[in-house]
Amino acid sequence: MSASESLNFINLTNKVDHLEVLVSQNQTEKVLEFEPHWLRFNCQSDKSREPSTGERTITINNVPKDLKIKCAMIENDELIRIVWNDLSNQSDSLIPIEFLLNNSPSLSDIDFNKHYLTSNKIFYFDYNSFFTSQIRNDDKIFDWLKSLAEYGLCIVKNVPTKENMLRNLVEMIAPLHRTIYGEMFDVRIDVNPLNLAFSASPLEFHNDLIYYESPPGIQFLHCLKFDESVVGGETLFVDGFQIAEKFRQQHPKLFDVLTKIPASFQKTHDYQGRKIFIQYSKPHIVVNHRQKIIGVNWAPANEGPLRNCTKEEIKAYYEAYLEFNKLVYDKSNITAIRLNPGEVVCFNNRRFIHSRNGFKQAKGSRHFQGCYLTMEEFKSEVLALEYKVNNRNNEQNDEINQAYDICRLKLWNVNVANNDYY
Amino acid sequence: MFKKLILNPISKNIFQKKEIFSKLNFPIKTYHNQVKIINIENKRTSLELFVSVDKEEKLLCFDPHWLRFNCQSENSRQIGTGQRIIPIQNVPKVLLIDSVKKKDDSLVIKWDVDSNQPDTIIPIEFLINNNPSELVNDDRYIPCEEIKYFEYFELVDSNGNRNETKIFEWLRHMMLYGLTIVKNLPTEKDMIKNLAELISPIQSTIYDQLFDVKVDQNPINIAYSSVGLEFHMDLMYYESAPGIQFLHCLKFDPEIVGGESIFADAFHIAELFRQKYPDLFSTLTKIPATFQKIHIDRKRPVYMVYQRPHIALNHRGKIVAVNWAPPFEGPLTNLSPKETKLYYRAYVEFAKFVYSYNKTIVYRLNPGEAACFNNRRILHARNSFIPNSGIRHFQGCYVNIDEFKSEALVKEFQMKYANASKNVNHIKLDLRKTIVGNQDYY
Numbered sequence: 061m062s063a064s065e066s067l068n069f070i071n072l073t074n075k076v077d078h079l080e081v082l083v084s085q086n087q088t089e090k091v092l093e094f095e096p097h098w099l100r101f102n103c104q105s106d107k108s109r110e111p112s113t114g115e116r117t118i119t120i121n122n123v124p125k126d127l128k129i130k131c132a133m134i135e136n137d138e139l140i141r142i143v144w145n146d147l148s149n150q151s152d153s154l155i156p157i158e159f160l161l162n163n164s165p166s167l168s169d170i171d172f173n174k175h176y177l178t179s180n181k182i183f184y185f186d187y188n189s190f191f192t193s194q195i196r197n198d199d200k201i202f203d204w205l206k207s208l209a210e211y212g213l214c215i216v217k218n219v220p221t222k223e224n225m226l227r228n229l230v231e232m233i234a235p236l237h238r239t240i241y242g243e244m245f246d247v248r249i250d251v252n253p254l255n256l257a258f259s260a261s262p263l264e265f266h267n268d269l270i271y272y273e274s275p276p277g278i279q280f281l282h283c284l285k286f287d288e289s290v291v292g293g294e295t296l297f298v299d300g301f302q303i304a305e306k307f308r309q310q311h312p313k314l315f316d317v318l319t320k321i322p323a324s325f326q327k328t329h330d331y332q333g334r335k336i337f338i339q340y341s342k343p344h345i346v347v348n349h350r351q352k353i354i355g356v357n358w359a360p361a362n363e364g365p366l367r368n369c370t371k372e373e374i375k376a377y378y379e380a381y382l383e384f385n386k387l388v389y390d391k392s393n394i395t396a397i398r399l400n401p402g403e404v405v406c407f408n409n410r411r412f413i414h415s416r417n418g419f420k421q422a423k424g425s426r427h428f429q430g431c432y433l434t435m436e437e438f439k440s441e442v443l444a445l446e447y448k449v450n451n452r453n454n455e456q457n458d459e460i461n462q463a464y465d466i467c468r469l470k471l472w473n474v475n476v477a478n479n480d481y482y
Numbered sequence: 483m484f485k486k487l488i489l490n491p492i493s494k495n496i497f498q499k500k501e502i503f504s505k506l507n508f509p510i511k512t513y514h515n516q517v518k519i520i521n522i523e524n525k526r527t528s529l530e531l532f533v534s535v536d537k538e539e540k541l542l543c544f545d546p547h548w549l550r551f552n553c554q555s556e557n558s559r560q561i562g563t564g565q566r567i568i569p570i571q572n573v574p575k576v577l578l579i580d581s582v583k584k585k586d587d588s589l590v591i592k593w594d595v596d597s598n599q600p601d602t603i604i605p606i607e608f609l610i611n612n613n614p615s616e617l618v619n620d621d622r623y624i625p626c627e628e629i630k631y632f633e634y635f636e637l638v639d640s641n642g643n644r645n646e647t648k649i650f651e652w653l654r655h656m657m658l659y660g661l662t663i664v665k666n667l668p669t670e671k672d673m674i675k676n677l678a679e680l681i682s683p684i685q686s687t688i689y690d691q692l693f694d695v696k697v698d699q700n701p702i703n704i705a706y707s708s709v710g711l712e713f714h715m716d717l718m719y720y721e722s723a724p725g726i727q728f729l730h731c732l733k734f735d736p737e738i739v740g741g742e743s744i745f746a747d748a749f750h751i752a753e754l755f756r757q758k759y760p761d762l763f764s765t766l767t768k769i770p771a772t773f774q775k776i777h778i779d780r781k782r783p784v785y786m787v788y789q790r791p792h793i794a795l796n797h798r799g800k801i802v803a804v805n806w807a808p809p810f811e812g813p814l815t816n817l818s819p820k821e822t823k824l825y826y827r828a829y830v831e832f833a834k835f836v837y838s839y840n841k842t843i844v845y846r847l848n849p850g851e852a853a854c855f856n857n858r859r860i861l862h863a864r865n866s867f868i869p870n871s872g873i874r875h876f877q878g879c880y881v882n883i884d885e886f887k888s889e890a891l892v893k894e895f896q897m898k899y900a901n902a903s904k905n906v907n908h909i910k911l912d913l914r915k916t917i918v919g920n921q922d923y924y
Contacts, residue, residue, distance in 0.1 A: 095822040095826060098822050110704050113703055115704050118808070120833035123830060125831075159813075165822050238683060253562060264569075264570075272884050273884055322796070322924075337888050340920075342922070342923055348770070360570060364907065365612040367616075367618075368616070369797075370615060371615065374545040374547070382570065382575055385570040434720070436719065444783045447783075466776060481770035482787065482788070
């Protein structure tokens with residue numbers, strides 16, 4: 061899914077074993093090629109997609125290995141009809157032109173760019189602006205979520221310092237992501253801490269709950285109390301995407317090692333009668349089929365012994381590992397924040413590794429509350445809001461227009477570091 | 483003479499009632515207790531340990547950094563949480579071993595003075611059980627070809643008392659084979675939650691905590707109708723698609739024709755496919771497919787698109803996940819015409835393989851029975867049905883794959899080491915190497 065508003069359809073040519081579509085973008089003409097099977101499986105008619113749910117209903121077994129296009133024509137100026145060769149015994153495929161342009165597999169040639177944004181400053185949003193006379197202000201909420209999706213780090217201020225207020229804020233987006241720490245957790249000094257976070261120790265840079273296949277997507281930390289007398293305790297952030305890119309430029313061979321040899325992560329936990337023993341191996345840096353970085357996994361505190369590796373691999377791994385760590389601790393990569401009561405720091409727990417300075421509390425105290433959202437659900441809600449905000453004044457609600465509007469959403473292209481190959 | 487039970491090839495719309503009682507036994511391996519150190523050799527840039535484990539002699543070789551980072555002393559692992567607390571930036575690029583000594587059940591490693599590292603203490607048991615160069619090769623799952631039944635009241639009695647041994651048997655079977663049916667789960671609404679929560683809290687999704695599978699007027703999913711469903715896995719557009727799926731049959735009136743559940747082992751299918759078409763198999767591990775759910779007219783509109791290859795391999799080329807859900811596929815993007823062509827050649831062939839797999843299990847669930855299966859491994863499908871005014875109503879829910887595996891391992895640990903004070907990170911659990919389809923590289 062990507063929005064290529066600037067692509068214009070010119071004409072199409074049936075080449076029998078593929079379809080050629082001539083388009084223009086910024087005064088340049090380009091040819092897009094479509095394979096027959098791609099066209100067949102992306103038919104958008106009722107015969108191929110269940111109308112209300114959009115689920116595909118094509119019986120793959122009935123689609124032959126050989127498919128040839130008998131003819132291709134335009135209907136009603138907006139649909140392409142493909143008639144297949146007689147032998148194939150396939151019903152006609154109907155595909156809206158807009159769909160074709162927006163979902164062409166070879167868009168990588170043209171203007172395909174899954175992106176994320178970076179900034180030297182932190183963006184602030186005001187909780188009070190999210191409501192106008194007790195009614196949700198979707199525009200302001202969308203501004204916040206868009207920033208969170210693209211930049212991955214921001215602060216919402218003026219969130220009342222009542223326990224569980226955080227739930228009100230986050231549930232405006234989606235249901236909380238439950239983990240072995242429950243739905244919400246308290247970050248303060250515990251007598252027998254379940255995690256070093258629940259103490260006054262400094263913490264190394266890490267992603268939370270790295271040992272899950274899908275660690276929490278977005279993390280929220282609400283500062284309830286952080287007395288001035290408490291020394292230290294700042295929250296630190298490093299953009300995993302940025303340091304991984306730097307690492308690739310500076311040490312391409314070591315970068316390659318970290319994308320191939322898996323690290324071991326683990327968690328042993330005994331809390332309120334529930335015992336947990338999770339072990340999981342995955343590389344520190346994940347790249348897709350185009351070598352684009354789609355995931356970063358860093359949590360030294362939760363590491364276990366490397367497994368299932370040769371001597372050479374272990375040696376190569378540690379060389380890369382030690383070198384990568386230097387970038388993590390390079391001061392020029394670190395953003396430090398001392399949260400104030402009433403502030404909620406919101407960040408992409410997959411992209412940003414975070415840590416905390418140790419602190420001393422003599423008379424005062426430091427108390428945060430935290431929770432998470434599942435990345436796919438967060439992204440879904442942001443897109444839903446983008447759709448709503450863009451189409452508020454549209455009276456037409458028919459399916460074709462809906463489909464176009466969905467294609468045009470910009471936030472499909474944001475890289476949120478959840479190992480999505482797209 | 484023993485008559486061999488021949489399974490008829492599956493014809494999608496013919497009603498076949500199969501009750502297969504499996505008499506699988508549970509060989510539990512005894513653990514090695516006889517460890518003898520024959521020789522310790524410090525090679526400065528590596529440590530060699532010649533040991534005899536249960537009379538089998540092995541030479542284990544350890545990298546210095548591996549040893550340093552796996553120190554189990556208080557300096558390196560925080561006692562309460564077990565978290566590692568070694569400041570990485572203080573560990574030098576070059577590490578040389580000065581000396582190695584055996585002390586009680588551990589080895590104490592002293593590093594060369596220049597490196598300025600504290601002594602490393604590692605239990606010998608840890609070294610043997612976590613030897614990195616031990617490649618994991620033996621069978622890591624068992625192809626699922628029949629159903630094993632469990633009784634709900636044997637797992638937990640009417641007073642809510644859990645039978646841990648029986649629960650472990652149940653979990654172990656789902657780990658190794660991927661599919662079980664629990665019988666006599668009372669056909670009350672939400673009872674399925676009680677069963678699932680024996681494992682862990684429910685995994686909530688866009689279908690909420692519990693979902694009803696019955697004929698809806700305006701279904702938000704084709705499952706909520708009477709059409710047939712082809713083989714698929716649920717919610718493939720989530721990075722961590724649901725782990726264990728539970729489907730509790732509340733009602734399935736006898737006048738209904740069709741509606742049987744069909745199961746097939748995707749791990750086994752993928753492996754067979756690899757043997758027959760290695761090149762096509764390779765394509766499916768590289769070129770990503772698109773999974774999606776885009777649905778506006780819904781109480782909670784959903785916009786999810788996720789790309790991943792159909793088959794995921796680890797660094798050793800072993801299958802660590804299979805992702806198959808045709809009804810939820812979307813347009814391939816970001817591919818050259820050549821890649822698209824290659825993809826579809828492999829895709830169409832794999833689909834044929836799935837359809838012609840001859841070890842599928844067809845079963846008509848009875849009220850009170852709950853199918854519990856690994857949604858990341860066992861493909862499920864459904865025959866279409868003709869209601870004839872009857873009701874077919876299942877209730878379903880999911881449990882997260884990592885939490886399921888965790889519970890199985892915890893139970894194995896408790897069964898085997900309940901009375902020994904062992905650290906779970908030091909010993910070796912059988913089920914640790916079982917593949918569950920969650921992309922774990924191990």
